[in-house]
Structures are given as C-alpha cells and as structure tokens.
Amino acid sequence: MDPIVVISIFSGLILIMLFIGAPVKPLRFIGQGVVKILIxxxxxxxxxxxxxxxxxxxxxxxxxxxxxxxxxxxxxxxLIAIETWII
Structure with missing residues (x-):
C-alpha cells in the first residue's frame, strides 16, 4: 500500500475515535501488554x-x-535455562 493510503486510513480512524469515543478497557489492556513486552x-x-x-x-x-x-x-x-541446556 502507498504511504498516503495508510496515513489517510489512520487519520480517518483517529477522527472516528475522537467523535465516537474509544472503548477504554480494551485499549488499556492492550497498552499494558505492550508496555510489559517492551520491559x-x-x-x-x-x-x-x-x-x-x-x-x-x-x-x-x-x-x-x-x-x-x-x-x-x-x-x-x-529463558536462560532453555538456552543453556535445551538449545
């Protein structure tokens, strides 16, 4: 896909979320999962x-x-044990 198409799709989704509102609980759950993976x-x-x-x-x-x-x-x-003894 072209970058213009991707940017316009994301912009449209952001505008829809601004007008309608985002479901808070699933977004919080996803955000916490992403933070844990980064840590x-x-x-x-x-x-x-x-x-x-x-x-x-x-x-x-x-x-x-x-x-x-x-x-x-x-x-x-x-993970250290698996890497050391199994793999």
Whole structure:
C-alpha cells in the first residue's frame, strides 16, 4: 500500500475515535501488554549486555520478550535455562 493510503486510513480512524469515543478497557489492556513486552525486551537487552562475558545470550524477539515481560525475572531465568541446556 502507498504511504498516503495508510496515513489517510489512520487519520480517518483517529477522527472516528475522537467523535465516537474509544472503548477504554480494551485499549488499556492492550497498552499494558505492550508496555510489559517492551520491559521484557529491555530485560533481555541488559541480560545480553552483561551476560556475554559469562557466555549467556538470549535472542530478542516477540516470543522471548513476551515471556520475559509477562513472567518477569522467573521468565528470564527460564529463558536462560532453555538456552543453556535445551538449545
């Protein structure tokens, strides 16, 4: 698709949401999920930065960021264990 078409579709959706109103609860749930995934990616980034001297490296992708973001530090520990012993 052309960028003009995409921008005009998003602009139209924003205008519709301004006039009608957005459902608050689903947007809040989606926003919290996105923030948790970003925090998980940040956890993995710091793990990779400080863990390379110990030979620990976990790739950062949507699945690993989701696991580490939703489960927190136990999720990061599980990813390290999976990367070390299984893969």
């Amino acid at each position: 998980g990616a940040l956890f993995l980034f710091f793990l990779n930065e400080f863990g390379t001297s110990l030979g620990i490296y976990v790739p950062i992708n949507l699945v690993t960021a989701s696991v580490s973001g939703l489960l927190g530090l136990p999720g990061v520990a599980a």
